[in-house]
Amino acid sequence: MTEFIIANMAPIIFGSLVVFLLLGFPVAFSLGANGIIFGALGIWLGLFHPSFFQALPERIFGGIMNNDTLMAIPFFTFMGLILERSGMAEDLLDTIGQLFGPVRGGIAYAVIFVGAMLAATTGVVAASVISMGLISLPIMLRYGYDRRIASGVIAASGTLAQIIPPSLVLIIMADQLGKSVGDMYKGAFIPGFILTGLYLLFVVLITLFKPQWAPALPPEARTFREPNGKSGAVSLILLTLVSVAAGLAFVKFRLPAGNPLDESIVIGMLVGIGVAFALAVLNRVTKLGLLSTMAERVTFVLIPPLGLIFLVLGTIFLGIATPTEGGAMGAAGAVLMALARQRLTWTLTKQAMDSTAKLTTFVVFILVGARVFSLTFYGVDGHKWVEHLLTDLPGGQIGFLIVVNLLVFVLAFFLDFFELSFIVVPLLGPVAEKLGIDLIWFGVLLAVNMQTSFMHPPFGFALFYLRSVAPSRRYKDTHTGKLTEPVTTGQIYWGAIPFVVIQLIMVALVIAFPQLVGHDNADANTGPEVDIMQMIQDDASKTEGLAPTSPSNAPPSPAVQDDDAITRAIRDAAKN
Numbered sequence: 001m002t003e004f005i006i007a008n009m010a011p012i013i014f015g016s017l018v019v020f021l022l023l024g025f026p027v028a029f030s031l032g033a034n035g036i037i038f039g040a041l042g043i044w045l046g047l048f049h050p051s052f053f054q055a056l057p058e059r060i061f062g063g064i065m066n067n068d069t070l071m072a073i074p075f076f077t078f079m080g081l082i083l084e085r086s087g088m089a090e091d092l093l094d095t096i097g098q099l100f101g102p103v104r105g106g107i108a109y110a111v112i113f114v115g116a117m118l119a120a121t122t123g124v125v126a127a128s129v130i131s132m133g134l135i136s137l138p139i140m141l142r143y144g145y146d147r148r149i150a151s152g153v154i155a156a157s158g159t160l161a162q163i164i165p166p167s168l169v170l171i172i173m174a175d176q177l178g179k180s181v182g183d184m185y186k187g188a189f190i191p192g193f194i195l196t197g198l199y200l201l202f203v204v205l206i207t208l209f210k211p212q213w214a215p216a217l218p219p220e221a222r223t224f225r226e227p228n229g230k231s232g233a234v235s236l237i238l239l240t241l242v243s244v245a246a247g248l249a250f251v252k253f254r255l256p257a258g259n260p261l262d263e264s265i266v267i268g269m270l271v272g273i274g275v276a277f278a279l280a281v282l283n284r285v286t287k288l289g290l291l292s293t294m295a296e297r298v299t300f301v302l303i304p305p306l307g308l309i310f311l312v313l314g315t316i317f318l319g320i321a322t323p324t325e326g327g328a329m330g331a332a333g334a335v336l337m338a339l340a341r342q343r344l345t346w347t348l349t350k351q352a353m354d355s356t357a358k359l360t361t362f363v364v365f366i367l368v369g370a371r372v373f374s375l376t377f378y379g380v381d382g383h384k385w386v387e388h389l390l391t392d393l394p395g396g397q398i399g400f401l402i403v404v405n406l407l408v409f410v411l412a413f414f415l416d417f418f419e420l421s422f423i424v425v426p427l428l429g430p431v432a433e434k435l436g437i438d439l440i441w442f443g444v445l446l447a448v449n450m451q452t453s454f455m456h457p458p459f460g461f462a463l464f465y466l467r468s469v470a471p472s473r474r475y476k477d478t479h480t481g482k483l484t485e486p487v488t489t490g491q492i493y494w495g496a497i498p499f500v501v502i503q504l505i506m507v508a509l510v511i512a513f514p515q516l517v518g519h520d521n522a523d524a525n526t527g528p529e530v531d532i533m534q535m536i537q538d539d540a541s542k543t544e545g546l547a548p549t550s551p552s553n554a555p556p557s558p559a560v561q562d563d564d565a566i567t568r569a570i571r572d573a574a575k576n
Helices: 002-007 009-022 027-045 050-065 069-085 088-099 106-119 125-142 147-162 168-177 181-209 233-254 261-286 293-317 323-340 346-379 382-391 396-411 417-423 425-434 439-454 461-469 489-512 532-542 565-575
Strands: none
Touching: 002 009, 002 027, 009 027, 009 346, 009 382, 027 050, 027 346, 027 417, 050 346, 069 088, 069 125, 069 168, 069 293, 069 323, 069 346, 088 106, 088 125, 088 293, 106 125, 106 147, 106 181, 106 293, 125 147, 125 461, 147 181, 147 439, 147 461, 147 489, 168 181, 168 417, 168 425, 168 439, 181 261, 181 293, 181 323, 181 439, 181 489, 233 261, 233 293, 261 293, 293 323, 346 382, 346 417, 382 396, 382 425, 396 425, 396 439, 396 489, 417 425, 417 439, 425 439, 439 461, 439 489, 461 489
């Protein structure tokens, strides 16, 4: 029995972790407990020296507490929460809803656009889904939207926070893969826009084939009107054309030829929205009456958060600021915007700080548990077991990608993206690199796939977030006074399925067209390289006696059979 455990320690450790997770234990506890339990078992079996765990402090404090990249998480979270809780989401939905009101499915379009903007600010799925559920769901039910469509649109638009920069999952993905956060943001830029477009296309198809499921707003609900009764959309269209022309002209005549597409898009948008905002301010100050009420409203509501988003992303893309510095600038900008709108209160600030602290603590504790687990798992050559398991698959890269995406899709039924990032990605990244797969592209692909963790029934987190704010019993509408039927859990689940299919289509598109993930290959390795195997080796060299001290009659362990850099370092440390 002892010989069997020694020879199969790596799969036993991984299997025990899966059992712990399925039993419902917290992820951080499951990771840390498995690392400590099997580390102690390894010491008892003679695989490790008792001083094995002396490497833990260096791994935790050196790899986590001193990691500047992870500081971007609380900054971006605080930025998004301040903007969301200061009423930005409500103003955006009201304005864009009025803009698309005369169009079938107009509120659904507004939800997707606002969801994309919240994704680019909060980076937190829960905040986006709950906000949109509280604001938009009653409106959609009031005007006769199908409950499945309404639920699916709200939940799916919230998951855009997974892929649209500055996404938290992309920060973690970059850290786990040892790549630059800026490169990861660049890679996810175009896929994020395409996925948003696919959501919009789905709503278009619904309005064509099932128009009664997504009706237009009735005339009495359209409040933004000119004195002559017109909507003012023509003025907004002209302002948009002028802004787009200004952005394109700047990109063509002021930027150097061959400038990266994503950087050109960000700079062009910054110039365009700047021109639009300046024209709106000039019109209001001078009272020329060149712009309609709708055009002014859209400009003053939409431009400030867009400007902040693209300013933050632009500084990161251009290399002017690190993600941490960009996040700090975004947080300061969000506070200033809330102050300018006279909506920043001490209560709101405390709520945002409390939510930020909880999320950051959650991430850090999972990462600490992952460090404890990886020390033991890599110490028994678990990474080699995973590598041999996946590299021997038929089909080469394609076979590997199919198996990995199926694995992530299945695990997403039970784990959220934080847990998947800390458990699965460190094991898959080295194998992907050995197979010649670009890690930026691989990280974006996994991020798109991880979106399904929020959407697929019955364990989708976004569905539970929506369930918590959706009406569960019949209620009286405050505007019409009519009794409105509740939204059932089954309707929420059925509404999510089409969007899960769309997300899987996006996964297929990224695999079929890898050029969608654009980044500068020459600078792909300029980020901080986090080589876990090297960290293990460094830990071993700092710790005396980490080599196996198994008795002479014990069978050789897998770690001894393969004379790699790690085992050599371990044996050298033991000799000293």
